[in-house]
Amino acid sequence: MIAEKSHTAQHIIEQISAKASKVNFINDSDLTKALMYLENIGIPTNKDENYKYCNMDALFKKEFKNLDQKLIEIKNVAEYKLEDAINLVVLNGHYSESLSDKVILQGLHLTAFSDLDTSGKKLISSLVNVESDGFIALNTVFSGNGFHLQVQKGTVLHMPIHILYISSSESEALINTRNLIEIQDNAEAQIIEQQIIIGKGKVFTNYLSEKMIGANAKLNSCLFQNEGSFGYSVNTSQVQVQRDGHYDNTTITLGGQVVRNNHNVALVGQNSQAHLNGLFSSKSNQLVDNHTLMDHQVPHCESNELYKGIINDKSTGVFNGKIYVRKDAQKTNAYQSSKNILLSDDATINTKPQLEIYADDVKCSHGTSTGKIDEEAMFYLNARGIGKESARKMLLASFAREVISKIELDSFRDKITALFENEL
Amino acid sequence: MITIKNLHASVDGKEILRGINLEVKAGEIHAIMGPNGSGKSTLSSVLAGKEEYEVTEGEVLFNGKNLLEMPAEDRAREGLFLAFQYPVEIPGVSNVNFLKTAVNEIRTYKGLEAMAPKDFLALVKDKQKLVELDGKLANRSVNEGFSGGEKKRNEIFQMAVLDPCLAILDETDSGLDIDALKIVANGVNTLKDGKKAFLVITHYQRLLDYIVPDFVHILYQGKIVKSGGKELAMELEAKGYDEIKKQFEKESA
Ligand SMILES: Nc1ncnc2c1ncn2[C@@H]1O[C@H](COP(=O)(O)OP(=O)(O)OP(=O)(O)O)[C@@H](O)[C@H]1O
Ligand SMILES: [Mg+2]
Numbered sequence: 001m002i003a004e005k006s007h008t009a010q011h012i013i014e015q016i017s018a019k020a021s022k023v024n025f026i027n028d029s030d031l032t033k034a035l036m037y038l039e040n041i042g043i044p045t046n047k048d049e050n051y052k053y054c055n056m057d058a059l060f061k062k063e064f065k066n067l068d069q070k071l072i073e074i075k076n077v078a079e080y081k082l083e084d085a086i087n088l089v090v091l092n093g094h095y096s097e098s099l100s101d102k103v104i105l106q107g108l109h110l111t112a113f114s115d116l117d118t119s120g121k122k123l124i125s126s127l128v129n130v131e132s133d134g135f136i137a138l139n140t141v142f143s144g145n146g147f148h149l150q151v152q153k154g155t156v157l158h159m160p161i162h163i164l165y166i167s168s169s170e171s172e173a174l175i176n177t178r179n180l181i182e183i184q185d186n187a188e189a190q191i192i193e194q195q196i197i198i199g200k201g202k203v204f205t206n207y208l209s210e211k212m213i214g215a216n217a218k219l220n221s222c223l224f225q226n227e228g229s230f231g232y233s234v235n236t237s238q239v240q241v242q243r244d245g246h247y248d249n250t251t252i253t254l255g256g257q258v259v260r261n262n263h264n265v266a267l268v269g270q271n272s273q274a275h276l277n278g279l280f281s282s283k284s285n286q287l288v289d290n291h292t293l294m295d296h297q298v299p300h301c302e303s304n305e306l307y308k309g310i311i312n313d314k315s316t317g318v319f320n321g322k323i324y325v326r327k328d329a330q331k332t333n334a335y336q337s338s339k340n341i342l343l344s345d346d347a348t349i350n351t352k353p354q355l356e357i358y359a360d361d362v363k364c365s366h367g368t369s370t371g372k373i374d375e376e377a378m379f380y381l382n383a384r385g386i387g388k389e390s391a392r393k394m395l396l397a398s399f400a401r402e403v404i405s406k407i408e409l410d411s412f413r414d415k416i417t418a419l420f421e422n423e424l
Numbered sequence: 425m426i427t428i429k430n431l432h433a434s435v436d437g438k439e440i441l442r443g444i445n446l447e448v449k450a451g452e453i454h455a456i457m458g459p460n461g462s463g464k465s466t467l468s469s470v471l472a473g474k475e476e477y478e479v480t481e482g483e484v485l486f487n488g489k490n491l492l493e494m495p496a497e498d499r500a501r502e503g504l505f506l507a508f509q510y511p512v513e514i515p516g517v518s519n520v521n522f523l524k525t526a527v528n529e530i531r532t533y534k535g536l537e538a539m540a541p542k543d544f545l546a547l548v549k550d551k552q553k554l555v556e557l558d559g560k561l562a563n564r565s566v567n568e569g570f571s572g573g574e575k576k577r578n579e580i581f582q583m584a585v586l587d588p589c590l591a592i593l594d595e596t597d598s599g600l601d602i603d604a605l606k607i608v609a610n611g612v613n614t615l616k617d618g619k620k621a622f623l624v625i626t627h628y629q630r631l632l633d634y635i636v637p638d639f640v641h642i643l644y645q646g647k648i649v650k651s652g653g654k655e656l657a658m659e660l661e662a663k664g665y666d667e668i669k670k671q672f673e674k675e676s677a
Contacts, residue, residue: 375476380512380566383472384526384582385500385533394525398516398565 006042008057009134013038013141015067016174020142025113025121034130034140043134053318053350054260054289056134056234063172063232064204070170072199074099077166080196084411085162092167093144093175107155107187111148113178120148123180127210127238133262135234139176139208146178151187153214160190160409169201178208185214185242192412194224197231202257205233213245215269220408221247223261224416226254229284236262243269250406252416253280253288254423264293267301267329278307279403281423282315282347289318294336296329296359303333308403309340310396310424311347321366322354329359336366341373341399393424425450425590425621426471426491431482433470439480440466442646448590453622455632455657458643459665464625465509467643468594472506473499486590500526501533505588507579509595509625514566519578520548522566523585530586551584555611572599580611587615592623597631609634629661644672 013035023031046055071092077099081087088110089099095112103110111120130140151157167175183189197203205227213219227233233256241247253259265274280288294303309317319338340349353366373395381391400420407413426448433441440463448454458464470477471484473496484491491499514522527547528538539547552559555577567575576596583591593612597605612622612635624635632640632654640656641648644665649672650656 374514376512377514379472379474379496380508380514381522381526382496383500383506383508384522384586385497385530386522386526387497387529388495390525390529391497394517394522395514398514401516 006038006040006057008060009038009042009138012043012060012067012138012174016069016142019069023141023143025116026124026140026143027121030125030130030140034137037131037137038134038141041134043138050291053316054258054287056260059232059258063202064174066172067174068171069173070201071173072168072170074166074168074198077164080164080166080194082160082162082192082409082412084409085160085192088147088161088163090144090146090163090165090177090179092169093146093177095145095147105157105159107152108157109150109152111150112145113143113147114145116148123148123182123212124210127212127240128208128236133236135206136208136236139178139206139236142174142176143178143208144176146180148180148182150182151184151189153184154186155184156188157190160192163191163193165193165195165205165207167197167203167205168199169203170199171201173201174204174206176206176208179210181209181211181219183211183213183217183219186216187214188218190220190408192222192224192409195227195231195233197227199230202230202232203227205231205235207233207235209237211237211239211247213239213241213247213272215242216244217242218246219248221249222407222412223249223251224254225252225256225259226419227256227259229255229257231256232258234260234262237264239263239265239274241265241267241269241272241274243271245269245272247274248406249275250277250403251279251290252404252420253278254419255281256286256288258287260289260291262291262293264295265303266295266297267303268297270298270300273302275303276305276307277403277406278319279309279400280317281310281312281420282317283312284315285313286315287318288315290320291318292321294321294323294334296323296325296332296334298328299330299332301329301332303335305336306403307338308399309338309349310343310399311340311349312343314344314346316348316350318350319368320350320352320354322356323364323366325357325359325362325364327358330361332359332362332364334362334364338368339399340368340370341396342370343373393421396424397421425487427485429483431467431470431484432480433466433477434480435466435477440477440646441470444482444646444648446641446648448621448623450589450621451618452639453616453624453635453637455624455626455637455640456643457626457640457657457660462643463646464643465594468506468509468592468625471499471592472496472504497529498533500586500588501530503589505583505586505591507576507583507591507593507596509598511567511575511579513568513570515568517566518563519566520562523548523582526582526586547585551581554584554614555581556607557581573601573604576600577604577608580608584611584615589619590621590623591615592625594625595627597626597628605631606634629657632657642668644668
């Protein structure tokens with residue numbers, strides 16, 4: 001195949017280069033590869049099987065023609081912080097030490113990318129292949145000054161970490177935000193990430209997170225996306241779990257004009273496990289596209305995925321879940337389930353489970369269901385005097401609860417429950 | 425209390441109720457019997473407001489109001505209660521929350537304030553005792569994983585909490601063991617206050633030993649073909665439906 005040159009990528013590079021400061025924490029070889037990739041292959045169109053429902057190239061041509069990058073500095077973020085967590089703030093892609101809480105927990109280290117020493121810098125891009133996806137390449141070239149968060153060997157953090165990504169622009173902007181999270185051997189942490197957009201300008205967020213879970217380490221994480229109609233994003237999480245490690249994630253998408261999540265987990269150590277839960281609610285003409293990849297590389301690992309969608313109006317939901325069981329990965333247990341409720345006749349859901357299994361002694365299953373609100377249940381509630389509107393809310397809230405209940409931090413779970421139920 | 429006049433209803437173009445006439449006065453207990461598929465549950469569903477069924481003819485007055493014009497929730501708020509033949513499982517909705525919402529929506533409709541949590545809890549405790557419903561069930565999801573008998577008891581429990589003026593019990597006795605049957609009957613008898621009315625659908629005389637009806641009606645092919653006193657039920661228990669079927673076939677021939 002002869003690659004056509006990507007004009008969109010060229011256009012973005014030209015516009016952004018003028019305003020972005022040079023990235024100094026990514027090695028030259030990755031930078032060069034990423035640039036070459038952008039030049040030759042660029043931003044995916046819907047001809048790319050992976051972006052079939054999500055034509056990013058067209059989106060950039062239409063919605064982000066002029067990347068003015070008129071970013072706004074936000075001074076007060078107190079209202080978004082969580083009381084019972086360590087709050088870290090990333091403003092327009094850059095880690096802001098002054099807006100963040102002081103990190104004074106033993107065994108927890110936080111370093112801005114620009115301050116990393118050589119060995120620290122080496123970890124960046126160690127999980128992702130910069131030549132595998134246009135957005136990874138784009139982030140590699142233009143990444144904001146994110147941070148490396150390290151929970152050191154054997155440290156059990158008793159306080160959750162809350163990472164707030166706040167972006168604000170007066171007009172169209174592209175923000176490349178990035179982090180590297182390292183939970184070392186035998187360490188445990190809980191991390192909540194939240195994406196917020198303030199202001200009148202459309203913001204495209206290109207988020208990239210590399211998460212390393214060490215041997216017998218545990219990370220419980222939550223990503224909350226509520227960007228509203230000005231928010232467009234591609235969010236790539238690349239996770240690697242070592243022997244006996246445990247990765248839990250709950251991704252809640254409450255709003256966003258176009259939200260694409262690429263959640264890739266590699267189980268590289270025996271006896272490791274990963275649990276991915278997702279809940280999204282889309283309305284008007286929004287698009288929420290969840291792609292997961294569960295890569296079972298070694299024997300005796302377990303993975304579980306539960307994704308639920310509530311799709312309203314003319315919006316579109318996508319769940320594409322790939323389970324890849326390599327030849328050596330015997331005794332794998334991998335389960336996946338996607339359940340969706342369509343609230344309108346114009347709403348669309350595309351679900352695609354993809355099982356690629358090369359080992360013979362495995363237990364894998366997947367299931368999808370799509371339906372409307374259960375009429376029998378609706379009538380039962382009505383017959384007890386509960387009106388249509390509240391019955392509908394009750395049923396949707398109960399549908400959502402299965403996922404929301406996986407959030408560990410009580411106060412945050414309550415907050416999400418309230419926000420979610422308020423939107424129904 | 426309720427007056428049903430020439431009620432016809434169909435589903436998917438198929439007529440199931442074919443001219444039902446029935447009047448139930450305050451304080452009365454009416455039993456409806458009839459072979460499988462005769463339309464007993466359809467009648468209950470139509471009265472409770474299930475939209476799937478299309479009323480093609482007839483009229484129903486409930487305490488002087490046009491029942492058929494009201495949505496299901498308003499019928500319940502006006503005091504009509506249906507104990508389902510097959511109670512629906514609703515995963516994720518807790519029994520207590522569901523009941524609390526029901527109680528308070530009914531109160532709002534009547535212009536009353538929401539019930540204080542303390543009072544609601546006391547009410548629930550009291551009624552749980554009445555039907556000997558295991559308190560643990562209250563915190564579980566509505567009917568989810570309940571045994572057949574637990575589901576039926578839960579219906580009577582809900583009835584006791586909501587305190588309707590007309591209760592339709594659709595085969596609440598089926599699937600109950602003897603003890604549970606007595607408990608359910610006892611629940612009904614305790615609620616009887618001379619002002620409430622009950623429409624008891626059953627296949628068995630057994631229940632009627634405990635809940636003694638003032639009238640018994642036989643529904644067959646969508647019509648009430650015979651009415652009588654409680655002795656009619658005993659007659660049926662002894663002879664079955666054969667005679668009625670034959671007679672009806674002769675009449676319609
Ligand atoms: N939703 C529906 N769609 C199609 N047919 C229906 C529907 N509901 C009821 N029927 C039919 O109407 C007839 C009466 O059903 P109904 O459930 O009212 O009977 P029943 O008297 O309650 O029977 P049983 O004693 O078995 O409970 C049956 O033939 C049934 O198949
Ligand atoms: Mg029936």
